[in-house]
Amino acid sequence: MSTMSDAKDETPPMLPLSVPCLQGREWEYVKECLDTGWVSSVGAFVDRFEREIATVAGTNHAVATVNATAALHTGLLVAGVQRDDEVVVSTLTFVASANAIRHAQAWPVFIDSEPKHWQIDPDLGDEFLTGHCRWQNGALWNRQTGRRVSAIMPVHVLGHPCDMDALLDLAQRFDLKVIEDSAEGLGAKYKGSPVGCLGDIGCFSFNGNKLITTGGGGMLVTNDSDLARRARHLTTQAKSDPSEYIHDQVGYNYRMTNVLAALGCAQLEQLPMFVDARRKLADKYSSQLASVPGIVPLSVSENAFCTHWLYTVRVIANECGMDRQTLQTELSAGGIQTRPLWQPMHRSPAHGDAYTMLSGVADRLYDECLSLPSSFQTTSEEQIRVVQQISDRIQGSNGTQAA
Ligand SMILES: *Cc1c(COP(=O)(O)O)cnc(C)c1O
Numbered sequence: 515m516s517t518m519s520d521a522k523d524e525t526p527p528m529l530p531l532s533v534p535c536l537q538g539r540e541w542e543y544v545k546e547c548l549d550t551g552w553v554s555s556v557g558a559f560v561d562r563f564e565r566e567i568a569t570v571a572g573t574n575h576a577v578a579t580v581n582a583t584a585a586l587h588t589g590l591l592v593a594g595v596q597r598d599d600e601v602v603v604s605t606l607t608f609v610a611s612a613n614a615i616r617h618a619q620a621w622p623v624f625i626d627s628e629p630k631h632w633q634i635d636p637d638l639g640d641e642f643l644t645g646h647c648r649w650q651n652g653a654l655w656n657r658q659t660g661r662r663v664s665a666i667m668p669v670h671v672l673g674h675p676c677d678m679d680a681l682l683d684l685a686q687r688f689d690l691k692v693i694e695d696s697a698e699g700l701g702a703k704y705k706g707s708p709v710g711c712l713g714d715i716g717c718f719s720f721n722g723n724k725l726i727t728t729g730g731g732g733m734l735v736t737n738d739s740d741l742a743r744r745a746r747h748l749t750t751q752a753k754s755d756p757s758e759y760i761h762d763q764v765g766y767n768y769r770m771t772n773v774l775a776a777l778g779c780a781q782l783e784q785l786p787m788f789v790d791a792r793r794k795l796a797d798k799y800s801s802q803l804a805s806v807p808g809i810v811p812l813s814v815s816e817n818a819f820c821t822h823w824l825y826t827v828r829v830i831a832n833e834c835g836m837d838r839q840t841l842q843t844e845l846s847a848g849g850i851q852t853r854p855l856w857q858p859m860h861r862s863p864a865h866g867d868a869y870t871m872l873s874g875v876a877d878r879l880y881d882e883c884l885s886l887p888s889s890f891q892t893t894s895e896e897q898i899r900v901v902q903q904i905s906d907r908i909q910g911s912n913g914t915q916a917a
Pocket residue numbers: 580581582583584607608610611669695697698718719720721730731732
């Protein structure tokens with residue numbers, strides 16, 4: 515009963531930015547939940563998914579949550595972040611990192627990005643902690659705001675790890691808890707160690723557009739059994755008696771259901787394949803785009819195993835004669851979906867009143883960056899079409915041929 519006009523069929527289908535790939539044992543595992551009635555927040559798949567994510571993350575413990583925002587919120591609370599504390603975080607991130615800090619009734623301090631790998635700039639972090647804060651009564655205080663600084667939240671943006679040695683050094687010197695926002699970083703490694711296991715707590719996202727998905731879901735990982743126990747407690751309404759309904763604090767209903775964990779287990783079986791495909795796609799994009807003037811990919815650190823969650827380039831307007839927004843619009847007209855990075859948090863109407871340490875890098879990356887189609891299903895032909903269209907549209911490249 516299609517009522518579509520035939521004219522519509524002339525445009526080829528939009529090449530999507532990123533779509534999930536659900537071609538493993540997802541149906542089988544979900545069916546098992548439905549057949550056995552284990553659909554809710556306890557069940558064998560929740561236990562298994564937690565165990566397996568802990569293995570991937572290189573941690574002793576994992577606690578499954580409804581999403582990564584909830585995991586980050588919980589992580590901040592169990593790490594000891596108090597009301598009106600400040601948490602150091604990258605200004606270039608998805609809004610959920612900053613929101614989680616506000617959910618914990620704390621305040622973000624937005625630190626700009628370093629220009630090479632686009633992650634939080636440890637030197638600016640150092641400048642803030644050294645130059646803008648002071649020690650008193652065994653705690654570190656922001657001299658301007660009078661607030662205690664208690665934690666740092668490195669965000670591994672786009673699946674590229676932050677400079678963790680420098681950040682862990684800051685954390686140690688200034689006695690900060692480290693909550694890694696690894697939402698985009700599943701499978702990524704820093705000097706051979708998975709992201710998420712380097713700080714006190716790490717958090718992953720299984721949202722629809724992430725590397726693996728449960729539709730919506732998250733995970734808190736840690737090596738600290740006490741933190742894990744308290745996170746599990748807090749995310750299950752802080753129920754303190756196995757049979758009686760007694761709750762010893764105000765908890766949260768943040769637990770992942772068995773149905774979603776079943777999806778997660780099936781997805782996780784495909785993770786190495788997904789990571790490998792993303793990295794190969796990134797290699798191809800980078801080598802083919804090398805001849806296009808003004809298109810500059812993320813430069814990967816020698817310490818990084820980068821998953822290229824979304825393959826992203828800078829569009830340098832005065833070199834390619836076109837700004838990012840125009841290129842985005844033109845690619846969209848040509849049936850290719852792309853997207854910008856996030857408005858830096860210090861510009862966000864939701865978070866505009868926070869303390870900041872800025873260099874202008876995040877603003878520039880926001881202006882310039884465009885993420886290109888990066889699905890597991892993106893074929894070589896599609897990927898070459900993206901490169902060809904970019905190269906065709908950029909003034910002065912004169913139709914540079916894709917390799
Ligand atoms: C996706 C994402 C989140 C939030 O994940 P949800 O599971 O959607 O809550 C947090 N931080 C970053 C950096 C993200 O990309």
